Amino acid sequence: MQYAEPILRLIKALSTLPGIGEKTASRMTLFILNAKGGYAEELISSIKDVRDRVRRCSVCMGFSEKDPCRICADASRDAAVVCVVCDYRDMIALEAAGTYRGRYHILHGLLSPLKGIGPDDIRLGELVGRIRSDGAIKEIILATAFDAEGEATAHYLKKALNRFDLRLTRIASGVPVGGHIEYMDPSTLGRAMEGRREI
Amino acid sequence: MQYAEPILRLIKALSTLPGIGEKTASRMTLFILNAKGGYAEELISSIKDVRDRVRRCSVCMGFSEKDPCRICADASRDAAVVCVVCDYRDMIALEAAGTYRGRYHILHGLLSPLKGIGPDDIRLGELVGRIRSDGAIKEIILATAFDAEGEATAHYLKKALNRFDLRLTRIASGVPVGGHIEYMDPSTLGRAMEGRREI
Numbered sequence: 591m592q593y594a595e596p597i598l599r600l601i602k603a604l605s606t607l608p609g610i611g612e613k614t615a616s617r618m619t620l621f622i623l624n625a626k627g628g629y630a631e632e633l634i635s636s637i638k639d640v641r642d643r644v645r646r647c648s649v650c651m652g653f654s655e656k657d658p659c660r661i662c663a664d665a666s667r668d669a670a671v672v673c674v675v676c677d678y679r680d681m682i683a684l685e686a687a688g689t690y691r692g693r694y695h696i697l698h699g700l701l702s703p704l705k706g707i708g709p710d711d712i713r714l715g716e717l718v719g720r721i722r723s724d725g726a727i728k729e730i731i732l733a734t735a736f737d738a739e740g741e742a743t744a745h746y747l748k749k750a751l752n753r754f755d756l757r758l759t760r761i762a763s764g765v766p767v768g769g770h771i772e773y774m775d776p777s778t779l780g781r782a783m784e785g786r787r788e789i
Numbered sequence: 790m791q792y793a794e795p796i797l798r799l800i801k802a803l804s805t806l807p808g809i810g811e812k813t814a815s816r817m818t819l820f821i822l823n824a825k826g827g828y829a830e831e832l833i834s835s836i837k838d839v840r841d842r843v844r845r846c847s848v849c850m851g852f853s854e855k856d857p858c859r860i861c862a863d864a865s866r867d868a869a870v871v872c873v874v875c876d877y878r879d880m881i882a883l884e885a886a887g888t889y890r891g892r893y894h895i896l897h898g899l900l901s902p903l904k905g906i907g908p909d910d911i912r913l914g915e916l917v918g919r920i921r922s923d924g925a926i927k928e929i930i931l932a933t934a935f936d937a938e939g940e941a942t943a944h945y946l947k948k949a950l951n952r953f954d955l956r957l958t959r960i961a962s963g964v965p966v967g968g969h970i971e972y973m974d975p976s977t978l979g980r981a982m983e984g985r986r987e988i
Contacts, residue, residue: 592881594852594854596835596838596839596842596843596854597839597843597852599835599838599839600835600838600839602835603828603831604832604835606828607817607820607821608816608817608820609813609816616878617807617808618806618808618809620852620876620877620878621806622806622836622839623839623840623843623852624897625805629802629805630837630839630840632802633802633803633836634833634836636795636798636801637799637829637832637833638829638833639795639798639799640795640796640798640799640822640829641821641822641830643793643795644793644795644796653793653796653819655794677819678819679819682791682792698823
């Protein structure tokens with residue numbers, strides 16, 4: 591005795607989603623089966639809508655209903671600075687912080703020799719092409735995580751952008767606001783010390 | 790700056806699913822946007838399939854492509870015993886255990902005065918109706934959790950089934966196989982003691 595075939599199929603499709611195991615996927619499937627008020631229809635139509643109406647911005651590789659996206663089309667934003675992020679959600683988080691007024695480039699992943707993710711698997715070529723064709727860009731700010739994949743991507747970019755006349759910077763690593771010194775790991779404290787500034 | 794409207798709509802639809810918060814829903818949405826190989830289509834078609842092909846078995850209230858479902862239609866299963874569960878997944882788990890040869894009734898919820906879930910919100914009326922019309926039923930086994938909602942449901946059933954000539958039993962509560970005595974909570978140990986048997 592097992593679930594009926596259509597149930598199994600939906601469980602399988604849902605467990606492909608990141609962070610969703612088989613148990614959660616079967617909970618989700620039974621929720622969809624039990625849900626009232628046209629929930630399944632709303633879900634179907636939302637997925638369709640996202641697939642049909644959202645495209646990739648050809649400048650920054652972000653998602654948008656328009657191409658170029660709102661940020662790339664916004665003349666009031668500083669065209670000289672491009673902040674490079676791993677994921678579209680990172681860009682949303684930086685925008686929510688509200689201090690940055692430059693543009694973005696979304697890599698949709700980071701280099702990972704371990705996972706076999708190379709330069710061609712992420713949007714690195716598009717970044718280099720953009721820098722080559724857009725003379726206004728003077729600084730690239732790398733806003734990636736400080737882990738092995740972030741390091742690998744930083745290392746690669748340093749080499750790939752060497753031939754261009756621009757600043758390559760990286761956001762600061764250190765103790766987060768509200769974080770307690772005693773709970774920080776040694777490498778964070780090491781970086782915080784190294785990156786100390788005059789007050 | 791926020792996500793585009795279709796993205797926000799899908800995030801909202803996905804965060805309605807049980808156990809899915811807004812962060813996970815936005816991760817899922819971006820995965821769907823990034824996914825290749827017709828993943829969005831497969832997801833849409835699986836949801837449609839589940840909605841169109843899966844129905845409720847009119848006997849046990851479970852989900853099935855046929856009505857009555859395979860178990861209710863199986864003449865080799867003991868029609869005298871009905872095991873009452875909260876959820877369709879509980880039935881699947883009991884079937885996987887492989888020892889039970891009776892039938893099932895799925896309540897699709899448990900009574901919960903705290904959450905405002907009363908007898909009419911779950912499939913209790915269908916159970917009583919089934920017992921009334923099916924003279925073959927001689928035992929009802931309650932296989933619900935041993936928490937406040939399970940207790941409330943057991944208490945209600947004891948009263949509601951009082952007028953019928955049948956045994957009302959409940960699965961055993963105690964130390965699970967592989968569980969360590971030292972880590973068990975006092976109420977489990979209390980129940981395990983209370984339910985002790987000759988060896």
